[in-house]
Amino acid sequence: MKKNVLIIGAGGVARVVAHKCAQNNDVLGDIHIASRTKSKCEAIVASVHEMGNMKAEGLLESHALDAMDVAATVALIKHTDTQIVINVGTAFLNMSVMSACIETGTAYIDTAIHEEQDKICETPPWYANYEWPRKAECEKAGVTAILGAGFDPGVVNAFARLAKDDYVDDITDIDIVDINAGSHGKYFATNFDPEINFREFTGTVYSWQDSQWKENEMFEVGKEYDLPVVGKQMAYMSGHDEVHSLAKNMGSPNVRFWMGFGEHYINVFTVLKNIGLLSEQPVKLANGDEVVPLKVVKACLPDPSSLAPNYTGKTCIGDFVKGTKNGNPAEVFIYNVADHKEAYEEVGSQGISYTAGVPPVAAAILVASGEWDVKTMANVEELPPKPFLHILGQIGLPTCIRDENGERQLDFSK
Numbered sequence: 012m013k014k015n016v017l018i019i020g021a022g023g024v025a026r027v028v029a030h031k032c033a034q035n036n037d038v039l040g041d042i043h044i045a046s047r048t049k050s051k052c053e054a055i056v057a058s059v060h061e062m063g064n065m066k067a068e069g070l071l072e073s074h075a076l077d078a079m080d081v082a083a084t085v086a087l088i089k090h091t092d093t094q095i096v097i098n099v100g101t102a103f104l105n106m107s108v109m110s111a112c113i114e115t116g117t118a119y120i121d122t123a124i125h126e127e128q129d130k131i132c133e134t135p136p137w138y139a140n141y142e143w144p145r146k147a148e149c150e151k152a153g154v155t156a157i158l159g160a161g162f163d164p165g166v167v168n169a170f171a172r173l174a175k176d177d178y179v180d181d182i183t184d185i186d187i188v189d190i191n192a193g194s195h196g197k198y199f200a201t202n203f204d205p206e207i208n209f210r211e212f213t214g215t216v217y218s219w220q221d222s223q224w225k226e227n228e229m230f231e232v233g234k235e236y237d238l239p240v241v242g243k244q245m246a247y248m249s250g251h252d253e254v255h256s257l258a259k260n261m262g263s264p265n266v267r268f269w270m271g272f273g274e275h276y277i278n279v280f281t282v283l284k285n286i287g288l289l290s291e292q293p294v295k296l297a298n299g300d301e302v303v304p305l306k307v308v309k310a311c312l313p314d315p316s317s318l319a320p321n322y323t324g325k326t327c328i329g330d331f332v333k334g335t336k337n338g339n340p341a342e343v344f345i346y347n348v349a350d351h352k353e354a355y356e357e358v359g360s361q362g363i364s365y366t367a368g369v370p371p372v373a374a375a376i377l378v379a380s381g382e383w384d385v386k387t388m389a390n391v392e393e394l395p396p397k398p399f400l401h402i403l404g405q406i407g408l409p410t411c412i413r414d415e416n417g418e419r420q421l422d423f424s425k
Contacts, residue, residue, distance in 0.1 A: 013094040013118060013379045014040030017087065019078050019108055020100035021046035023203060023316040023360050024122065024161075026055050027368025028099055029071075030358035031406060033059045035372065037067045038379055043091045045076035046100070058359055078104045084111035093117055095378055097371045102126040102207055106141055113145075113152045118378045120371050122161030123207070124252045131291055132214020135224050136255035138390070146388040156388040160374040162347075162366040163189055163268070164253035166408070167330055168391035169399050170345040171257055174332035176396065178343040178414065182263040182334040187253060190271035192241035193324030193351045193362060197313055199279045202363035205309040209289045212280065216250045219258035219266040230277055234269060239411065239418060240348045241327045246271045256390040263334075283308060319361040322351035326362050329411075344413040345421075347403075357407070366408065373402040397423050 016039050018028050025044065032042045044052045052073030059071060072091075078084050078100055088096065088111060098108045098121040105125035112119035125141040133140050142158055149156045159165050167187045175182055191202065201208040216227040232248040246269035257266045272280075283289050288308050293301040329346025347366070354365035374391075377383035382398050391399070400410045401423035410421045 012381065013384060015091060015093050016040070016042050016095045016097060016375055017091055017093040018042070018044040019046070019076070019084075019096060019098045019104065021048060021051035021055060022099070023319070023364035024099045024368040026058065026316065027354075027358050027360050027364050028097055028372055029055045030059055030062070030064045031369055031372040032097075032375070033064045033071060034066050035376060035406065036065060036069045036071075038376055039095070041070040041072075041091065043070075043072050043074060043087075043093065045074040045078070045087060047075065047077050049073055049075040062357075062359065064358070079107050081107050081110045081114070084108060085114050088112070088115045088117055095375050096120065097375055098122075099368065099371065101204065103128055109145065109156060112156070113148050113154050116152055116154060118155040118157075118384065120157045120160050120374050120378070122159060122165060122367055122371055124159065124255075126207070126210065129291060131210050132217075132250060135217045136259060137252060138255050142388065149388040150386065153386045155378055155384050155386055157374050157378070157383065157394070158388065158390050159252050159256065160371045160391055161368075162328055162370055162408075163187060163251065164256070165370045165391050166347065166366075166400070166403065167328065168253050168257060169394075169396035170330040170410070171261055171332060172392040173396040173400065174330060174343050174345055175261060178336065179332050179334040179341045180336050182261060182332055184265040184331070184333040185257060185261060185263050186267050186269060186331040187251070187329075188236050188238065188246055188269045188271075188331065189326075189328045190236070190238060190241050190244045190246060191324075191326045191363060192244060192271070193322055193326065195318040195322045195361070197318065199276070200313045200318055201315060202318070202361065203315050203367070205312050205315075206305055209280075209305060209308070210291065211250065213284055213289050214250065216248055217254065218248060218250075218268070219254055220264070222264040230272070230281075236269070238327045238329075239346065239413060240325055244271045257392060260390060260392050315364070316360065319351075319355045319359060319364070322355065322361040325350050326366060328366065342414070346411055346413070347408050348411065349408065369407050370403060373399055373406060376402055
């Protein structure tokens with residue numbers, strides 16, 4: 012049984028993680044949150060108390076930490092007697108935080124692949140560039156490292172595994188669709204860190220088709236989906252983390268990711284990209300100073316956490332899985348619908364942060380209980396999906412299904 016959680020990061024997703032850990036502190040034990048800016052951590056701690064989200068009497072503390080400093084992270088893990096680290100800081104931190112966890116024998120959970128600040132859209136499969144080569148280190152140290160345990164990647168990986176286990180014997184296609192049908196009322200904004208958000212969409216779109224990597228440009232391939240609750244929505248094939256692990260682990264010749272975008276977002280994004288403002292490479296100003304255009308754009312846009320109070324509408328994220336069952340054609344759509352307003356009322360965050368922040372807490376609960384404490388590195392689809400999805404339903408993200416038997420919420424208690 013593992014206890015005591017250290018949350019690294021203090022953005023919108025970290026806020027959700029902190030609230031959800033607090034709601035389950037009878038299982039998870041002491042809760043610590045650390046970031047370079049301690050005041051942000053203190054504000055999250057205050058919000059947990061203000062909203063009454065501590066389930067039991069217990070420790071909830073904030074700390075200042077530069078998580079790029081492995082020695083400092085090791086020291087904080089030891090000082091707090093942490094046994095589970097949930098890393099929801101910037102993706103640039105992953106390798107440093109993982110190193111600290113391996114050194115201390117601490118379970119590690121993240122929600123996105125590692126990235127280097129000066130590189131965008133590296134050669135696929137992305138996990139092979141940084142994470143997977145460290146699996147042997149995790150096994151030697153007996154460290155559980157769960158990769159990509161957000162929603163996408165994360166829950167959608169579990170959806171794919173559930174489809175393979177119960178609904179489709181021989182999978183031919185996995186199409187992951189992420190639609191945000193909500194409105195934040197701003198002229199232009201991103202739902203999470205603009206720097207990471209834009210980096211996803213400025214490089215090559217990699218998809219797994221006919222058992223090989225295929226390359227497209229962003230917004231080159233679009234498709235309209237008719238989805239539960241949110242209705243007909245236009246989505247575009249995009250590069251995304253989970254494609255790279257599912258292509259390796261699921262045996263499907265086709266794995267694609269589709270994200271919804273409105274015309275206004277596409278227009279603004281295209282202008283910013285075409286004039287070079289989304290570049291991660293420094294440019295020299297007239298006075299000789301250097302700036303990174305992408306960081307300037309980030310500084311000019313609204314903080315994603317500021318969108319929450321006025322956000323309305325819903326999200327729908329799920330997997331269309333096709334293939335055969337008992338020799339006959341089979342198709343299933345496994346999905347979740349989340350509400351921005353409900354997320355704000357519960358934890359003070361918008362729905363995108365909520366869907367990203369609840370799943371790593373469910374993963375932490377399973378590590379704490381031992382069910383997912385596998386003492387090695389694993390992507391979510393390599394782990395039993397039903398315990399994960401069952402806990403998610405209990406703590407805010409129920410799983411639904413659409414197939415030949417209609418639409419319904421799945422009952423994982425049976």
